[in-house]
Amino acid sequence: MKLQGWRAIGAGFLAGALAALAMPPLYWLPLAVVGVVAYVWLWGSAPTPRDVLLRAWAWGVGHFAVGSYWIVDAFYVPPADFALLGPPIVLGLAIVLGFFPGLAAWTACRLVMRWPHLGRRWQRVVLLAICWTAAEWLRGHIFTGYPWNPLGHVWAFFPPLLQGAALFGVYGLGTFTFMMLATPLLGWRVTLAALVLVGAAGFGGYKIMPPAGTATAAGAPMVRIVQPNVAQAEKMRPDSGTGQITKLIDLSRRPGFERLTAVVWPETASPFVVGPDSPGLPIFATAAPPGGYLLAGSARSGARIDDGVWNSLLAIDSRGIERAHYDKTHLVPLGEYIPFHKQLAPVSGLVGRGSFEVGEGPTTLKLPGLPPFSPMICYEVIFPAAITAPRPAERPQWLLNVTNDAWFGKSTGPHQHLVSARMRAVEEGLPMIRAANTGVSAVIDAHGRVLASLAIGQEGIIDHVLPPPRAATSYSLWGDWILLAVALILASAIAWNSHRNRPAES
Numbered sequence: 001m002k003l004q005g006w007r008a009i010g011a012g013f014l015a016g017a018l019a020a021l022a023m024p025p026l027y028w029l030p031l032a033v034v035g036v037v038a039y040v041w042l043w044g045s046a047p048t049p050r051d052v053l054l055r056a057w058a059w060g061v062g063h064f065a066v067g068s069y070w071i072v073d074a075f076y077v078p079p080a081d082f083a084l085l086g087p088p089i090v091l092g093l094a095i096v097l098g099f100f101p102g103l104a105a106w107t108a109c110r111l112v113m114r115w116p117h118l119g120r121r122w123q124r125v126v127l128l129a130i131c132w133t134a135a136e137w138l139r140g141h142i143f144t145g146y147p148w149n150p151l152g153h154v155w156a157f158f159p160p161l162l163q164g165a166a167l168f169g170v171y172g173l174g175t176f177t178f179m180m181l182a183t184p185l186l187g188w189r190v191t192l193a194a195l196v197l198v199g200a201a202g203f204g205g206y207k208i209m210p211p212a213g214t215a216t217a218a219g220a221p222m223v224r225i226v227q228p229n230v231a232q233a234e235k236m237r238p239d240s241g242t243g244q245i246t247k248l249i250d251l252s253r254r255p256g257f258e259r260l261t262a263v264v265w266p267e268t269a270s271p272f273v274v275g276p277d278s279p280g281l282p283i284f285a286t287a288a289p290p291g292g293y294l295l296a297g298s299a300r301s302g303a304r305i306d307d308g309v310w311n312s313l314l315a316i317d318s319r320g321i322e323r324a325h326y327d328k329t330h331l332v333p334l335g336e337y338i339p340f341h342k343q344l345a346p347v348s349g350l351v352g353r354g355s356f357e358v359g360e361g362p363t364t365l366k367l368p369g370l371p372p373f374s375p376m377i378c379y380e381v382i383f384p385a386a387i388t389a390p391r392p393a394e395r396p397q398w399l400l401n402v403t404n405d406a407w408f409g410k411s412t413g414p415h416q417h418l419v420s421a422r423m424r425a426v427e428e429g430l431p432m433i434r435a436a437n438t439g440v441s442a443v444i445d446a447h448g449r450v451l452a453s454l455a456i457g458q459e460g461i462i463d464h465v466l467p468p469p470r471a472a473t474s475y476s477l478w479g480d481w482i483l484l485a486v487a488l489i490l491a492s493a494i495a496w497n498s499h500r501n502r503p504a505e506s
Contacts, residue, residue, distance in 0.1 A: 008046070009055055012039070012056065012059040014062060016059035016061065019032050019036065019059075020035075020062070020064075023067055023154065023416060024412065025415035025416075026412075027154065027157040029154055032154050032181055035063070037181070038059070040125060040128060040182045040185055043105045043109065049106055049109045049110060053106040061098035062094075063094075064094040065094035068094065068097075071408070072086040078233040104135035105128070107134075108128040125179060125186065126490050136171055140171075140383065147382055148382060149416060150171060152174040159209070159448050159449050160202045160204075164201060165423055165475065166473040166476075168482045169475045170384055172486050221371070221466050222463060224461055225433060225441045226263060227441040228269065229457060230247070230438070235404075235406065240271070241272060245283065249287045252265075252287035257289055258290060260292055261289065261292045261293070263294050265287075265297055266403060266441075267311070267378050267403045269296055270298035273299040274300050274322075281321075285317070285320035290318055292318065292370075293316065293317055293367055294316045295314070295315055295402075297404070298314050299311060299312065311327070311331070311377055312325050312328065312359075313402055326363060364388065364389050364394065364396045371466065373397065373400050374388040374399050375401075375402070376401045376424075377403070378402070379417070380401075384427060385475070388476075395472060398431045399424065399430050400434075403436045403437070404436070405438060428446075429446050429470035430446055430470070439455055439456035440453055442454075444467075446467065451467065
């Protein structure tokens with residue numbers, strides 16, 4: 001049976017939408033098989049490159065519309081002045097993102113047309129997997145990047161299967177995932193072999209992982225994560241600032257406060273902009289344990305009012321002194337950052353609530369009494385190979401992610417955000433402390449396991465010893481150069497097999 005025209009495009013849209021249901025938190029993995037098999041089948045049965053592009057683009061639109069629907073929730077936060085714009089903006093985003101699966105399929109189609117001796121189906125599937133990975137990498141980089149829900153996330157329900165990301169990152173994991181999910185098109189023997197390989201990978205990942213929570217370094221610092229669970233509409237009320245600070249301090253100073261090394265507040269936990277001599281610093285200092293630090297998400301201003309405002313993480317000691325700060329680098333376009341906002345001040349003032357300044361990039365913060373760490377604010381954690389300073393003099397020993405997912409309520413968005421954080425921990429071989437305003441706050445070990453967490457909509461604290469790091473992983477050392485090596489090895493295997501089986505010319 002061959003579908004043509006609008007029926008094929010509709011089938012592509014449906015298949016992509018179904019594949020999105022295999023992502024967190026549902027993990028309906030069989031639908032990922034259905035989605036990828038349909039994607040490959042529609043690609044292989046399309047009569048022209050144009051048909052290939054349209055079918056795969058429709059697949060991507062369905063996939064990203066379902067996978068990113070949660071963005072709509074942000075438009076309905078009171079006063080919800082722009083609520084009607086939510087659905088069309090999310091659909092428009094899906095239409096744009098659908099270009100990347102379309103580009104992958106179209107490129108693979110053109111390559112097959114150029115090299116028609118790639119006659120074996122497995123060769124074409126591997127070629128398509130390489131193009132798929134290249135398109136996912138592009139999606140994560142061009143126009144500031146949006147690497148949300150890469151294909152490798154379908155394994156997050158079983159941490160041993162995530163350990164491959166320590167070798168070649170989430171994009172490389174996605175390459176092998178694509179090939180595994182497409183094996184039903186290659187016959188039952190290949191499918192059975194793929195299942196055996198998945199089982200072997202899971203067993204291998206399990207064997208290299210120590211029992212959760214057993215490998216704790218002697219003298220490791222105790223960290224308290226504060227989840228205040230303040231609704232976004234409440235955070236935006238000008239008269240609620242004092243109540244928010246009171247709640248944060250009360251949670252921070254619950255019993256056990258004296259044995260802590262650090263207290264962590266979520267992104268923009270402070271309802272005020274904090275400057276160098278801010279009167280709020282002594283108040284924040286009451287949440288810093290004796291001899292330790294408050295690591296607080298806050299808007300930060302420069303010494304002069306025209307210096308700008310940054311979305312920052314502040315390290316404040318118990319004397320009320322700011323010991324270090326980190327400014328967010330990867331800002332959300334239009335939500336946090338308006339290009340040329342200073343040059344186009346009259347225009348930019350009409351969009352959103354203003355613009356944060358761009359930080360200087362990933363860094364390692366070093367504070368006496370704390371192991372060095374790399375901070376990330378909100379969705380900076382979704383960017384592979386971009387969360388630690390390039391070739392730091394000293395490798396960080398842990399990762400810190402502060403976020404405010406209150407914009408997205410109880411949707412799938414916060415759960416998917418958490419999986420991105422887990423994946424970065426695996427890739428870097430580093431534990432992560434994650435503080436979220438309304439959840440999910442978590443302690444994640446260096447193998448991507450959640451050791452402790454607070455659910456969405458729950459107010460509370462987590463006290464936990466900082467988990468130890470692993471030895472530097474291959475991906476933490478070489479980044480996406482490993483991805484390039486994987487692509488070259490697979491391409492070489494295709495070329496070698498094609499040359500060996502190509503009929504000799506007379």
